[in-house]
Amino acid sequence: MKELILEARHINKQFHDPVTVQVLHDITFTVNKGEFVSVIGKSGCGKSTLLYILSTMDTDYQGELLIDNELMTGRSDTELARIRNEKIGFVFQFHYLLNEFTVLQNVMLPGMKLAKYSQQEIEHRALEKLKMLGIDNLAQKKAYKISGGEKQRVAIARALINDPLILMGDEPTGNLDSLNSEMVFDIFKDLTDVHNHTLLIVTHDQSFAERSGRIIEMEDGRIIRH
Ligand SMILES: Nc1ncnc2c1ncn2[C@@H]1O[C@H](COP(=O)(O)OP(=O)(O)OP(=O)(O)O)[C@@H](O)[C@H]1O
Numbered sequence: 443m444k445e446l447i448l449e450a451r452h453i454n455k456q457f458h459d460p461v462t463v464q465v466l467h468d469i470t471f472t473v474n475k476g477e478f479v480s481v482i483g484k485s486g487c488g489k490s491t492l493l494y495i496l497s498t499m500d501t502d503y504q505g506e507l508l509i510d511n512e513l514m515t516g517r518s519d520t521e522l523a524r525i526r527n528e529k530i531g532f533v534f535q536f537h538y539l540l541n542e543f544t545v546l547q548n549v550m551l552p553g554m555k556l557a558k559y560s561q562q563e564i565e566h567r568a569l570e571k572l573k574m575l576g577i578d579n580l581a582q583k584k585a586y587k588i589s590g591g592e593k594q595r596v597a598i599a600r601a602l603i604n605d606p607l608i609l610m611g612d613e614p615t616g617n618l619d620s621l622n623s624e625m626v627f628d629i630f631k632d633l634t635d636v637h638n639h640t641l642l643i644v645t646h647d648q649s650f651a652e653r654s655g656r657i658i659e660m661e662d663g664r665i666i667r668h
Pocket residue numbers: 457458459465483484485486487488489490491492
């Protein structure tokens with residue numbers, strides 16, 4: 443049976459800058475457990491705006507967002523921050539690693555915000571994630587000493603530390619050369635196919651999108667294919 447992870451119901455969004463512009467129109471779709479979904483569309487069509495809402499970082503919209511069958515809309519920032527840390531992993535175009543920290547410390551950081559694990563457990567989990575991504579040999583290296591492709595893999599390990607229900611990405615291969623993009627794609631494919639993770643990735647990369655499990659295509663703030 444399909445397990446619903448995310449549900450967007452009639453989401454609308456305006457910016458007031460200084461005139462009011464509607465950038466998202468009646469966005470409605472669902473994501474099920476284990477799906478690898480790519481969001482595509484021309485620059486300016488509203489992909490990042492939508493991702494900010496779906497990841498609960500932007501609460502200024504109309505409509506409803508459900509994650510894990512729970513309504514996110516209308517919750518306080520504190521509550522959303524807790525839910526985000528527990529249930530959503532995020533990978534950006536830029537890795538945002540702390541350069542002076544080791545790879546292992548970087549991966550452990552989001553785990554330390556959750557009270558449910560001891561320091562030892564978090565370290566064990568972080569090493570497991572690094573191993574899964576084939577970079578456990580880098581654990582003790584300072585983040586600034588590793589390559590761009592390796593940094594993005596560390597960022598993925600960090601996003602997975604709390605075993606999120608859904609991993610979201612905003613152009614996670616946007617800064618990488620083709621070889622490293624391919625590696626990140628293979629990791630994502632493996633995460634869904636082997637580990638049953640759920641992925642929602644905004645991308646400009648047509649070939650990436652076509653090889654993911656499903657495409658949501660946007661145009662002028664609307665979904666035109668999903
Ligand atoms: N803070 C803001 N204030 C006003 N308008 C904004 C703001 N952020 C985005 N927009 C506008 O909303 C629209 C959608 O932008 P968004 O960044 O979501 O598009 P995108 O599809 O992610 O583009 P890209 O692929 O270039 O990243 C654009 O017209 C943009 O100019």
